[in-house]
Amino acid sequence: MPPVLVVGTVAYDSVExxxxxxxxALGGSAxxxxxxxxxxxxxxxVACIGKDFQQKDVDFLESRNIDIQGLERMDGQTFRWTGxxxxxxxxxxxxxxxxxxxxxxxxxxxxxxxxxxYVFLGNLDPLIQRKVxxxxxxxxxIACDTMNYWISGHFASLVETIKQVNILVINDAEARQLTxxxxxxRAARKILSWGPHTVVVKRGEYGALMFSRADGQRVxxxxxxxxxxxDVFDPTGAGDSFAGGFMGYLAGINRVDEKTLRQAVIFGxxxxxxxxxxxxxxxxxxxxxxxxxxRYREFREMTLFDDVIDWKH
Amino acid sequence: MPPVLVVGTVAYDSVExxxxxxxxALGGSAxxxxxxxxxxxxxxxVACIGKDFQQKDVDFLESRNIDIQGLERMDGQTFRWTGxxxxxxxxxxxxxxxxxxxxxxxxxxxxxxxxxxYVFLGNLDPLIQRKVxxxxxxxxxIACDTMNYWISGHFASLVETIKQVNILVINDAEARQLTxxxxxxRAARKILSWGPHTVVVKRGEYGALMFSRADGQRVxxxxxxxxxxxDVFDPTGAGDSFAGGFMGYLAGINRVDEKTLRQAVIFGxxxxxxxxxxxxxxxxxxxxxxxxxxRYREFREMTLFDDVIDWKH
Numbered sequence: 001m002p003p004v005l006v007v008g009t010v011a012y013d014s015v016e017x018x019x020x021x022x023x024x025a026l027g028g029s030a031x032x033x034x035x036x037x038x039x040x041x042x043x044x045x046v047a048c049i050g051k052d053f054q055q056k057d058v059d060f061l062e063s064r065n066i067d068i069q070g071l072e073r074m075d076g077q078t079f080r081w082t083g084x085x086x087x088x089x090x091x092x093x094x095x096x097x098x099x100x101x102x103x104x105x106x107x108x109x110x111x112x113x114x115x116x117x118y119v120f121l122g123n124l125d126p127l128i129q130r131k132v133x134x135x136x137x138x139x140x141x142i143a144c145d146t147m148n149y150w151i152s153g154h155f156a157s158l159v160e161t162i163k164q165v166n167i168l169v170i171n172d173a174e175a176r177q178l179t180x181x182x183x184x185x186r187a188a189r190k191i192l193s194w195g196p197h198t199v200v201v202k203r204g205e206y207g208a209l210m211f212s213r214a215d216g217q218r219v220x221x222x223x224x225x226x227x228x229x230x231d232v233f234d235p236t237g238a239g240d241s242f243a244g245g246f247m248g249y250l251a252g253i254n255r256v257d258e259k260t261l262r263q264a265v266i267f268g269x270x271x272x273x274x275x276x277x278x279x280x281x282x283x284x285x286x287x288x289x290x291x292x293x294x295r296y297r298e299f300r301e302m303t304l305f306d307d308v309i310d311w312k313h
Numbered sequence: 314m315p316p317v318l319v320v321g322t323v324a325y326d327s328v329e330x331x332x333x334x335x336x337x338a339l340g341g342s343a344x345x346x347x348x349x350x351x352x353x354x355x356x357x358x359v360a361c362i363g364k365d366f367q368q369k370d371v372d373f374l375e376s377r378n379i380d381i382q383g384l385e386r387m388d389g390q391t392f393r394w395t396g397x398x399x400x401x402x403x404x405x406x407x408x409x410x411x412x413x414x415x416x417x418x419x420x421x422x423x424x425x426x427x428x429x430x431y432v433f434l435g436n437l438d439p440l441i442q443r444k445v446x447x448x449x450x451x452x453x454x455i456a457c458d459t460m461n462y463w464i465s466g467h468f469a470s471l472v473e474t475i476k477q478v479n480i481l482v483i484n485d486a487e488a489r490q491l492t493x494x495x496x497x498x499r500a501a502r503k504i505l506s507w508g509p510h511t512v513v514v515k516r517g518e519y520g521a522l523m524f525s526r527a528d529g530q531r532v533x534x535x536x537x538x539x540x541x542x543x544d545v546f547d548p549t550g551a552g553d554s555f556a557g558g559f560m561g562y563l564a565g566i567n568r569v570d571e572k573t574l575r576q577a578v579i580f581g582x583x584x585x586x587x588x589x590x591x592x593x594x595x596x597x598x599x600x601x602x603x604x605x606x607x608r609y610r611e612f613r614e615m616t617l618f619d620d621v622i623d624w625k626h
Contacts, residue, residue, distance in 0.1 A: 076397045087495045184518070185541040205497070206519040207538060221615050223538030225520060227500040262618040296621060302534050302614050305575040307607060 002140075003067070004251040005043035006033045007107050007132045008122020008240070011079040013280065015236050018087055022234070025280035026057050028079060029122040029145070033238035034242025034270045035284045036122075038065035039292060039297040040252035044113045046070035046132065048105040051076035060285075069110040070153050074101040076083065089235045089276075090204040108134040118251035120243060121124040121148045126154055126161040133164060141256050143167035143247055145239070166256075169243050172201045184209065185221075192219065198261060200246065200268075202239050205229075209239065209266050215258040222262050224303060227273035234279045238272045241284065245271030270295045314353035315453075316380070317564040320420050320445045321435020321553070323360040323384065324392040326593065331400050335547070338593035339370045341392065342435040342458070345550035348586045348597045349557025350433075353377035353565035354607060359445065360382035361418040373598075382423040386413040387551055402548045402589075403517040422448040430566035433556060434566045436460045439474040446477060449602065453538045454569050455490050456480035456560055458552070466492050477510040477568075482556050484515045495521065498534075504562045511574060513559065513581075515552050518542075520539035523578050528571040535575050539617060540586035540608065547592045553583045554597065558584030 003142075008030030016022045030047040037043050043066045053073065061068050082096040107128060121129040129144055136142070142165045150158045151174060169193055172184055181187035188199045189209035195261055198212040207225040235245035246268035250256055269313075270292055277283045321343030324379075327336045343360040350356045356379045366386065376383050390413040391523035397403045420441060431454035434442040442457055448456070455478045463471050464487060474482055481504055485497055494500040501512045501524035511525040520538040527533075564570055566576075583605055592597045 109428075182545060183545070185543045189543075203519065206516065207536070209538060209541060221541050222613050222618070223520070223541070224618075225522060225536030225538060226535050228501075228522060228524075228536070230496060230498045232496070258360070259619060263621055266618055293621070300618070300620065302536050303618075305537075305579055305613070305616075306572060307613065308514075308576055308606070 001041050002251045003042040003044050004037050004118040004120060004247050004249075004255050004306075005116040005136070006030050006037070006108075006120045006122060007046040007129070008051050008080050008120075009102060010035060011052070011081050013236060014080070014082040014298055015084070015234055015279065017085045017089065017234050019233050020279065022279045026060070027081065027236060027280060029240040029270075030064065031061075032240035032275065032281070032284075033120060033122060033244035033247075034061065035281055036241040036275070037248030037251070038284060039245070039271070039287070039289060040248030040267070041065070042067065043248070043261045046072050046107045046109060046113065046204065048072045048101045050074060050101045052201075053078045053254060058137060067112075070106070070107070070113055072105070074105070076101040083236065085235060089232045092237065098121055107135075108261045115142065120144070120247045121145065121161070121165065122240070123150075124241075126150055129161045130164065133161075141166050141250060143169055143243070145243060146174065146178075148174060148177060149207075158283050159194060161212050162191065165196055167198040167200065168196050169200045169202065169239040169246065173237060175199070175201050181207075185211070189219065195278060197300040200265060201267070202242055203283060204238070208265050209244070212258055212261055214256060214261055220258050222258075222265060223268060224265060224299065226269060229273060229276065229300065232276045235276050238276050241275040242298060243270040244268075266296055266299050267292070270299065283300050314354050315567050316357055317350050317433060318350050318359065318422075318426055318429040318559050319343050319350065319433045319435060319448070319557075319560075320355040320359040320442070321346060321433075321437060322392050322415060322554065323362050323366070323392050326465055327393070327395040327551060328397070328547055329546050330398045332546050333592065335592045339373070339421035340394065340605070341547060342550075342553040343593070345373065345588065345597075346375070346433060346560075347379045348377060348594055349554035349588070349617045350561030350564070352493060352558070352584070352600070352602060353580070354378065355380065356561070357383060359420045359422060359426065361385045361387050361392075361414045363387060363414045366391045380425075383426055385418070385421070388416070389414040396549065398548060402545050407546065420445050424495075428453065429575060431560060432456070433560045434458065434474070434478065435556075436463075436551070437464055437470040441503045442474045444535070446474075454479050454563060456482055456556070458556060459487065461487060468623060472507060472524065476503065478509055480511040480513065481509050481548045482513045482515065482559065484517070484552060486513050487560040488512070498524070498532065502532065513578060515555055517548075517551070518545075521555070521578050521582060523574060523609050525571055526576055527569060527574055533537050535539055535571075535578060537578060537612065539582060540612065541616075542586060542589065544618035549593065550588050551589050554588040555581040555585040573613075579609055579612050583612065584614035
């Protein structure tokens with residue numbers, strides 16, 4: 001089962017939602033991604049931590065399917081993010097960001113990572129994302145994420161990165177900002193014209209859309225609603241755990257065609273839906289593969305409808 | 314093929330979008346509904362018009378499958394709505410509303426309408442909606458729509474109407490406002506607890522969700538993304554044409570079970586997706602049933618994904 005490599009952030013998050021708050025919880029894009037992907041395959045983690053990063057958190061990562069040879073401990077403090085959500089849980093308000101060790105992070109892939117075929121470039125400086133790509137010898141599938149900060153401040157560099165990846169995983173506001181296209185279908189087509197064969201657009205509580213020409217030149221569109229949650233507790237990490245489920249499944253099954261990409265979008269949606277049920281990684285820590293399979297089946301039940309074969313007009 | 318009865322507004326709309334403007338175009342909730350439903354079955358229209366309503370518009374309605382015996386011509390001017398859309402085409406800004414004859418409208422069903430089994434109560438005063446229901450002798454399915462104006466100003470009366478209908482068709486902001494629940498799944502469950510067996514939540518460019526216990530006590534959830542339009546020209550009437558396709562199909566096929574309701578949501582989504590391609594009713598006027606069937610099939614292609622049968626963990 002091919003492993004997946006992820007580069008991104010490992011952080012301590014302080015989060016407040018209408019339902020409670022948590023201080024200094026393990027978080028960061030690479031952490032959520034890794035734990036999510038670990039349900040499907042082995043993960044090779046590339047990230048940096050500070051001197052203050054706790055041993056219990058190292059132990060937790062190691063207890064999963066996560067290789068931490070690429071987790072570099074640097075002088076200084078671990079990256080910290082403080083955020084708050086209102087009743088509209090779609091949008092986080094960032095209260096504080098302390099880059100700390102992240103400011104001088106230069107990812108170096110351990111030799112055993114360099115032959116990994118499935119690669120996810122988490123939300124980081126696009127230049128760093130390219131430096132990681134350059135160290136991967138024979139990639140089969142490279143996907144990347146980004147955020148508004150890089151779109152507005154490092155646009156040309158970001159486009160250079162996007163040109164070199166196969167899949168862009170992005171949210172709808174970012175897709176619009178990146179392409180200066182208010183229409184999402186047009187935005188997706190523009191991104192595809194830059195190089196990637198697939199764009200996955202995350203829409204939070206509205207689900208996900210995928211535009212893909214993985215099977216040929218025709219762009220196939222796939223859409224799914226999100227799982228209709230009655231209790232969203234903490235949306236932190238929803239996008240990263242989506243990406244982890246998505247990439248973890250593709251690597252685990254070692255196939256990148258339209259059919260498999262669609263299943264991967266559903267697995268991503270499944271993992272994200274669990275992730276938001278509790279604070280931080282609390283829900284993923286207790287999650288079982290049986291629960292994942294059950295919710296995958298619920299997605300099928302939720303979206304299936306019949307052909308109209310008995311309709312006489 | 315059982316007909317569907319609709320009560321609602323017939324209006325002259327003046328609409329401005331980023332792509333152009335139209336003045337005094339035929340519109341109104343009952344008009345969009347009727348034209349949409351007429352692809353699937355006969356329509357019995359109940360609405361009022363003023364002395365100024367043009368004969369060519371009467372002729373157009375008659376040229377469809379629409380019975381206009383219930384279209385009452387009153388002293389005064391036809392209802393008028395003026396609205397504007399920005400680049401975010403989800404939300405209309407109402408610039409002017411002139412109720413005109415609508416202010417004193419008291420719908421009276423012609424005798425031939427009173428035995429209709431499929432009834433749609435368009436967005437009107439909930440008291441008027443109940444007065445229409447009272448005139449229907451043996452309804453099989455009653456659905457209704459509403460809007461923020463009635464929710465904030467006539468809440469108790471609206472709830473009384475909702476208690477008496479089988480299906481509420483509503484948009485997501487309205488569902489939240491109506492139930493004072495920010496969570497949509499909870500909002501839907503609350504509405505179901507009032508009486509309806511089905512709630513259809515329209516989410517504009519994000520598609521639709523349906524919560525239904527039409528087949529029993531268990532609430533089944535169905536969701537579909539919207540058709541990813543590259544060119545949305547004028548969203549006016551999207552919700553009403555959705556409702557028309559939805560109810561027209563149910564009446565036409567004369568069945569109200571979960572399976573048929575799901576197909577009806579797709580037909581509603583299909584008609585709405587065509588409706589927004591041109592101003593006013595221009596697209597529906599030229600639409601063919603072959604195009605409808607083709608786009609229905611595109612919805613299937615867009616949403617299908619496989620069971621995971623070859624996954625070994």
